[in-house]
Amino acid sequence: MKIGFLGLGNMGGPMAHNLIKAGHQLTVFDLSQAAVTSLVDAGASAAPSIAALAQADIELIITMLPAAQHVKSVYLGEEGLLANVAPTVKLIDSSTIDPMSAREVATAAAKNGNRMIDAPVSGGTGGAAAGTLTFMVGGEQSDFDAALPVLQAMGKNIVHCGPAGNGQVAKVANNMLLAISMIGTAEAMNLGVSLGMDPKVLAGIINTSSGRCWSSDTYNPYPGVLDTAPASRGYTGGFGSDLMLKDLGLATEAAKQARQPVILGGLAQQLYQTFSSQGNGGLDFSAIIKLYAGDTHE
Numbered sequence: 001m002k003i004g005f006l007g008l009g010n011m012g013g014p015m016a017h018n019l020i021k022a023g024h025q026l027t028v029f030d031l032s033q034a035a036v037t038s039l040v041d042a043g044a045s046a047a048p049s050i051a052a053l054a055q056a057d058i059e060l061i062i063t064m065l066p067a068a069q070h071v072k073s074v075y076l077g078e079e080g081l082l083a084n085v086a087p088t089v090k091l092i093d094s095s096t097i098d099p100m101s102a103r104e105v106a107t108a109a110a111k112n113g114n115r116m117i118d119a120p121v122s123g124g125t126g127g128a129a130a131g132t133l134t135f136m137v138g139g140e141q142s143d144f145d146a147a148l149p150v151l152q153a154m155g156k157n158i159v160h161c162g163p164a165g166n167g168q169v170a171k172v173a174n175n176m177l178l179a180i181s182m183i184g185t186a187e188a189m190n191l192g193v194s195l196g197m198d199p200k201v202l203a204g205i206i207n208t209s210s211g212r213c214w215s216s217d218t219y220n221p222y223p224g225v226l227d228t229a230p231a232s233r234g235y236t237g238g239f240g241s242d243l244m245l246k247d248l249g250l251a252t253e254a255a256k257q258a259r260q261p262v263i264l265g266g267l268a269q270q271l272y273q274t275f276s277s278q279g280n281g282g283l284d285f286s287a288i289i290k291l292y293a294g295d296t297h298e
């Protein structure tokens with residue numbers, strides 16, 4: 001399939017690489033030249049602008065952008081996608097944004113004649129590289145069915161969650177739990193180690209006991225426990241703390257609208273806010289363990 005891909009960062013880059021590996025023809029755009037070059041080296045064509053990408057010979061556009069303001073400006077801006085794309089081109093936004101913004105963009109796409117789904121992902125940069133992401137999809141069943149073969153080149157679990165915006169609802173709930181479980185794992189690991197446990201032994205116990213969770217067994221925040229985790233490479237790459245803070249803002253805002261309490265979610269938001277205000281927003285979100293252990297964890 002001929003696919004336009006916009007947003008080639010920590011997630012979008014490896015996702016686009018997997019589409020090329022699966023035999024799709026890609027036209028790409030990103031503000032970062034280095035990100036574009038990596039895809040061009042793998043066989044993609046580079047578009048010089050968002051408008052040029054929209055007008056290229058493509059059947060589908062996938063976007064993977066940081067936050068709602070980027071998604072709105074890329075889709076709705078004067079030089080954006082909707083102003084330049086043919087109505088036959090299908091649209092998939094995989095960025096994590098609030099459900100209301102996702103519905104606003106989907107409504108504008110529908111007015112433009114374009115079929116669109118929201119398809120945020122879970123699974124981290126490791127899942128993006130391995131092609132094992134979970135996709136949470138909001139939109140019409142027929143659009144979900146049409147997108148499935150393309151999403152399968154990037155992910156393993158692909159779930160239709162309901163109408164437009166519902167993919168984002170599922171994502172926001174999952175990421176709020178992820179933040180809470182990461183903080184809990186950091187707290188428990190730091191307590192155990194400061195009381196004399198070897199971190200690898202403690203993680204091994206947790207991972208075969210009732211405290212087991214993804215934050216501990218796949219993404220442990222304690223350095224050296226897992227060679228593949230950002231904790232073992234100075235908390236670089238991975239999922240930035242500021243992105244997690246953004247997702248917690250989405251969760252608490254959505255909770256306000258639904259009049260539902262998110263007590264631990266609110267606390268997690270404040271802890272990430274504190275961490276970010278100390279200049280740590282660019283570190284992977286597992287670096288929150290530094291709130292407990294200071295810079296002992298480098």
Ligand code: NAD
Nearest residue numbers: 007008009010011012030031032066095096124125238239
């Ligand atoms: P990132 O910051 O690494 O990448 C975003 C990319 O978008 C960058 O390359 C940037 O240059 C590009 N970009 C921004 N504005 C643009 C514009 N106007 N035109 C073209 N390109 C533009 O972010 P990421 O980690 O890849 O995350 C992307 C989305 O996926 C976010 O919504 C995030 O919440 C979500 N997400 C991230 C992870 C993770 O582990 N990193 C996991 C699940 C979901």
